[in-house]
Amino acid sequence: MVIYVDADACPVPIREILFRAATKREIKLCMIANRLINHPRSPFIESVRVADGFDVADQEIVNRCEAGDIIISSDIPLAAEAIEKGAHVLSPRGELFTPENIRQRLNMRDFMDTMRSSGVHHGGPPPLSNRDKKEFADHLDRLLSRAK
Template sequence: MTVWVDADACPVVIRDMLFRAAERTGVALTLIANQAIRVPAAANITAVQVSSGFDVADNEIVRRAESGDLVITSDIPLAAEVIEKGALALTPRGELFDKDNIRAKLNMRDFMDTMRSSGVHSGGAAPFSQQDKQTFANQLDRYLSRLRS
């Protein structure tokens, strides 16, 4: 099993948490981004730099992800694509997307996009908080615990 990271928008604090978890558990961790990402010198941690362009990193993650993998992303369409392949998706805020909830998330995303196109502004996401970090850590621990059992 591999943990894939949509690294261009992943907060540094979450990347650091993922590095520690990968070093502790030995799980394969791959960060994919349009820019160079520094990673610890560990055999199970890699970074892949893809060319710039719309959805290039997302497409690479979809191409590589397999059933049982975990993808770290805030991108709901990317999450939907990897879930179709049997993977799970986890946002940096700790929200877990799976086959049971991804359609509703896509519908809400599309609705909000329509609202923004109509001139309605929702104010965007709240700042990344300590609670978000804790929620992410708890979800990551659950996933890693399932791998060990």
């Protein structure tokens, strides 16, 4: 099992939780981004830099992931593709994407894209809260415990 992180958009506090989990549980953590991501020296943590471009990091994650891997991303199309391959997908805010909820999330994403294209601005997500960090850490712990 490998934990792949869509690292360009992953908040630093979430990365720190991941660094600790990978080291403690001796699980490979692969940070994929179009820039190098600083991380602690560990045989379990690596940073992979991909070329600049739309969805290049996402596609690299999809190409690498296998059934049973864990993907950390809030990108809904990436989550859908990873779920199709049998991976578990967790957002940095602690939301677990599943085969049961991913279609609804894709539909909502497409609806919001349509709204933005028509000039309706919704704003971005709220800042990452302590509750979000706890949700993330709890879900990650459950996924890692089930995998062992």
